[in-house]
Amino acid sequence: MTAPPVAQTGPRALARQRRRRSAARxxxxxxxxxxxxxxxxxxxxxxxxxxxxxxxxxxxxxxxxDAPGRPLESPSAQFPLGTDQFGRNLLGxxxxxxxxxxxxxxxxxxxxxxxxxxxxxxxxHFRGAYGTVLMRVTDWFLVMPTLVLAIALATVMSRxxxxxxxxIGVTTWPTTARLVRAQTLAVESxxxxxxxxxxxxxxxxxxxxxxxxxxxxxxxAQTTLMxxxxxxxxxxxxxxxxxxxxxVSWGGLLQDAREAGAVSAGDWWYLVPPGIxxxxxxxxxxxxxxxxxxxxxxxxxxxx
Amino acid sequence: MASDxxxxxxEETAGPGAGTRSGYVRYVGGKLGGAVVSLLAxxxxxxxxxxxxxxxxxxxxxxxxxxxxxxxxxxxxxxxxDLPLWEQFTDYCGKALTGDLGTSYQFRAPxxxxxxxxxxxxxxxxxxxxxxxTALGMFLGxxxxxxxxxxxDRLNTGLALTLYSVPSFWLGLLLIxxxxxxxxxxxxxxxxxxxxxxxxxxxxxxxxxxxxLVLPVVTLVAVEYGQTxxxxxxxxxxxxxxxxxxxxxxxxxxxxxxxxxxxxxxxLLPTVTLVFVNLGRxxxxxxxxxxxxxxxxxxxxxxxxxxxxxxxxxxxxxxxxAAAVIVMNTLADLVYPLLDPRVGR
Numbered sequence: 001m002t003a004p005p006v007a008q009t010g011p012r013a014l015a016r017q018r019r020r021r022s023a024a025r026x027x028x029x030x031x032x033x034x035x036x037x038x039x040x041x042x043x044x045x046x047x048x049x050x051x052x053x054x055x056x057x058x059x060x061x062x063x064x065x066d067a068p069g070r071p072l073e074s075p076s077a078q079f080p081l082g083t084d085q086f087g088r089n090l091l092g093x094x095x096x097x098x099x100x101x102x103x104x105x106x107x108x109x110x111x112x113x114x115x116x117x118x119x120x121x122x123x124x125h126f127r128g129a130y131g132t133v134l135m136r137v138t139d140w141f142l143v144m145p146t147l148v149l150a151i152a153l154a155t156v157m158s159r160x161x162x163x164x165x166x167x168i169g170v171t172t173w174p175t176t177a178r179l180v181r182a183q184t185l186a187v188e189s190x191x192x193x194x195x196x197x198x199x200x201x202x203x204x205x206x207x208x209x210x211x212x213x214x215x216x217x218x219x220x221a222q223t224t225l226m227x228x229x230x231x232x233x234x235x236x237x238x239x240x241x242x243x244x245x246x247x248v249s250w251g252g253l254l255q256d257a258r259e260a261g262a263v264s265a266g267d268w269w270y271l272v273p274p275g276i277x278x279x280x281x282x283x284x285x286x287x288x289x290x291x292x293x294x295x296x297x298x299x300x301x302x303x304x
Numbered sequence: 305m306a307s308d309x310x311x312x313x314x315e316e317t318a319g320p321g322a323g324t325r326s327g328y329v330r331y332v333g334g335k336l337g338g339a340v341v342s343l344l345a346x347x348x349x350x351x352x353x354x355x356x357x358x359x360x361x362x363x364x365x366x367x368x369x370x371x372x373x374x375x376x377x378x379x380x381x382x383x384x385x386d387l388p389l390w391e392q393f394t395d396y397c398g399k400a401l402t403g404d405l406g407t408s409y410q411f412r413a414p415x416x417x418x419x420x421x422x423x424x425x426x427x428x429x430x431x432x433x434x435x436x437x438t439a440l441g442m443f444l445g446x447x448x449x450x451x452x453x454x455x456x457d458r459l460n461t462g463l464a465l466t467l468y469s470v471p472s473f474w475l476g477l478l479l480i481x482x483x484x485x486x487x488x489x490x491x492x493x494x495x496x497x498x499x500x501x502x503x504x505x506x507x508x509x510x511x512x513x514x515x516x517l518v519l520p521v522v523t524l525v526a527v528e529y530g531q532t533x534x535x536x537x538x539x540x541x542x543x544x545x546x547x548x549x550x551x552x553x554x555x556x557x558x559x560x561x562x563x564x565x566x567x568x569x570x571x572l573l574p575t576v577t578l579v580f581v582n583l584g585r586x587x588x589x590x591x592x593x594x595x596x597x598x599x600x601x602x603x604x605x606x607x608x609x610x611x612x613x614x615x616x617x618x619x620x621x622x623x624x625x626a627a628a629v630i631v632m633n634t635l636a637d638l639v640y641p642l643l644d645p646r647v648g649r
Contacts, residue, residue: 140342143581143633147588148606148625152353155610155618228469235471236592241611254474258596263477264496266485275474282469 029295036291042284046277050098061092062248072260075269082269084253085260093248094273100249101278104164105231105285111169112230113223116176121215123177124184125207135181142174150233154242161244168233176222180215187214217296225289228282235278250274332638339634346626351396354619355389382407405620410612415620418605425499426601430590432517433524438579440525441532445575448533449540450563461537464530472527472589476596479519494519497598520597524589531585535578539571546570573644580636583629 030036049056060066069083076082081090123134153167187193188211196206237243238251245252253274257263262270380386387395399406405415444464448457467475486492495501495516504512543549544567552562594603602621609617 136338136341140345143342143584143629144346145584145587145625145629147584147591148622151591151606151610152618152622155613156354156615232469232471236473236588239471239473239592240595240607251471254471254477258477263480264485266481266487268478268481268487271474271477271481275471275478278474279466279470283466286465286469 026295030291033291033294035287039284039287039291042280043288046098046102046281046284049095050102053095053099057089057092057095059096061089061096063088072262072265072267072270074267081273082267084256084270090253090270090273093253094250094277097248097250097253097274098277098281100161100244100247101231101234101251101281104161104168104234104249105227105281108165108168108172108230108234109223109226111165112172112226113176113219115169116173116222117180117215117219119173119177120180121184121207121211124181124188125203125211134177138174138177141171142178144171146171147233147236150237151240151242154237159242159244161247164234164237164243167237167242168230172226172229172233176219176226179218179222183215183218184211187211217292221289221292221296224285224292228285228289231278231282231285250278328641331641335634335637339630342630343627346623346630347397347400350400350619350623350626351393353622354615355392400623405623406616408609408617408620409614410608410617411614415617418617419602419620419624422600422602422605425599426590426594426603428513429517429520429524429594429599429601430586433521433528434586436521437525437529438532441529442536442575444529445533445536446540446563446568446571449537449544449571450567452537452541460533464533467526468530470527471592472523473592473596475526476520476523476593479523480596483519497596499600520593520599523593523596524586527589528582528586531582532575532579536571536575539574540567543567543571573640576636576640576643580633583632587625587629 068089069079069087071083071085071087073079073083073087079089079091081094084090084093119134119138123131123138125131149171150167153171154163157163157167188206193206193210196210201209234243234249235251235254238249239255239258241255243249243252243255251274254271257267257270257274260270377386385392403416405419407413408415408418411418444460448460451457480496481487483494484492484496497516499516500509500512501516549562549567552566553559557565590601591603591606593599594601595607598604602624605617606621606625608614609621
């Protein structure tokens with residue numbers, strides 16, 4: 001670290017420097033986890049493919065009317081992964097599908113972790129009746145079969161990406177809430193919180209200025225892990241026909257493949273790529289999440 | 305009912321001088337009370353989920369197909385939608401508590417009948433898979449933890465994590481292509497779906513069902529054993545630094561005995577807890593696997609119901625799945641004190 005310039009010695013500048021230092025320390029430790037680096041590299045690759053999809057394949061890849069090939073062609077030089085039942089280029093569809101799968105996975109995870117963090121922090125902060133009731137609700141959600149609840153929600157609402165995100169987000173938050181609450185309780189038992197209260201800090205001040213920064217690392221790790229399960233959940237809902245029928249996603253491609261009879265015809269080239277894409281992305285997020293977790297909490301020792 | 309459940313275990317777990325009878329009864333009472341509250345919450349959720357969210361359930365069910373006003377009114381009366389909301393609610397609760405879950409829209413049969421028809425098939429599939437994946441996960445998890453850091457540990461954990469990331473329905477479809485349809489030199493060894501070929505009796509029938517059972521069970525075990533493996537592994541790793549293991553070794557016990565008699569029993573409780581907490585996830589796996597393999601169970605029924613959508617059937621199955629998971633979790637809670645006397649005191 002270079003020596004701080006003289007002008008930057010206010011409390012904010014100090015805090016910023018401290019944060020930059022701890023980020024550097026975090027990265028130095030993260031780098032020692034080989035599986036985490038592999039996961040990160042895979043994610044970078046998929047993110048690049050998804051972001052550049054409009055340039056490489058273009059949005060008309062999903063058009064049914066002017067499809068370039070004949071229906072259900074096997075892989076060839078022109079169509080490396082073959083074509084679907086409308087004659088669309090499957091490679092292009094898998095690339096285009098990355099956009100929806102990643103977007104829905106990320107947004108659903110963010111929604112889920114946000115709900116979990118708010119419930120966890122408030123339940124840990126306001127103990128007593130409010131906290132107790134909130135944790136009972138959390139425990140109830142925790143044992144619920146999540147997918148059944150998400151399916152029920154998605155069935156009664158209109159078929160859209162918003163529905164899918166909502167259905168995943170409102171059913172998967174309880175794990176995060178439990179973790180965040182435990183961390184909140186640990187933070188609030190420290191003396192400096194008592195000092196903040198004695199100096200007149202209100203509920204909002206304590207929760208947003210002291211508790212939140214302390215639970216943020218946990219929230220980050222949890223989000224990374226949650227993206228993986230959200231992507232799987234999105235694929236599952238799409239496969240069950242509950243996704244948005246107007247967009248291409250990996251789960252939707254698998255449903256199309258099944259409906260087109262690719263299974264009984266043995267058209268493995270139709271089924272394999274979307275599934276591998278789902279598994280690789282989900283695995284990559286899991287590896288990153290586990291690496292983040294073990295950096296933050298070395299006792300877990302999950303480096304394997 | 306509570307007293308029947310409690311009397312037996314108390315005699316066994318309460319050792320000399322341990323006056324925990326009232327403690328255990330209070331523990332059981334608390335758990336049963338919690339379960340009842342949870343079940344009521346499921347009942348309420350089931351009602352509001354399917355009545356309030358989409359403007360008109362009948363329109364959702366008929367899926368925009370043209371339907372005459374008379375028919376619409378007929379359906380509305382049949383599902384009790386013409387009554388005031390609170391009356392619908394009390395009506396629904398009363399019926400649900402007596403086992404009447406309404407009439408399926410597509411099968412024109414009571415929902416409860418459809419459920420009890422499909423339940424044994426699901427129990428057969430899930431039970432077989434549950435026993436296998438729990439045993440496999442515990443076995444591999446124990447071995448992994450005992451030699452943690454070794455090549456076999458890394459391979460096992462890696463494979464478990466990978467399979468955990470694989471969508472179960474996709475794995476099922478691939479298995480069908482490879483082992484039912486056949487790829488290249490591999491002939492189709494197993495049926496593509498269903499539970500029986502028909503026209504068989506006695507022992508031949510049992511063999512036939514077992515033959516149909518192989519691929520769905522393999523799929524379920526593959527996607528579910530990883531979780532058990534990872535939890536067993538980390539629970540055992542937590543125990544491995546303990547002093548009592550050093551003592552056991554110092555006594556001159558063989559490594560194998562230290563593991564089986566001392567370490568594993570102590571690591572078992574977190575694993576058992578997780579196995580039951582994860583039943584919800586297993587339900588998801590079962591729904592998908594039954595859908596892919598056309599297994600005539602609850603999961604397959606759920607898929608048929610939601611593709612219509614047949615709301616009374618979806619609602620009934622939602623209530624059934626949720627209630628089943630809560631009941632299983634409560635049973636697990638009642639068994640813990642037998643496994644670990646520290647719980648429930």
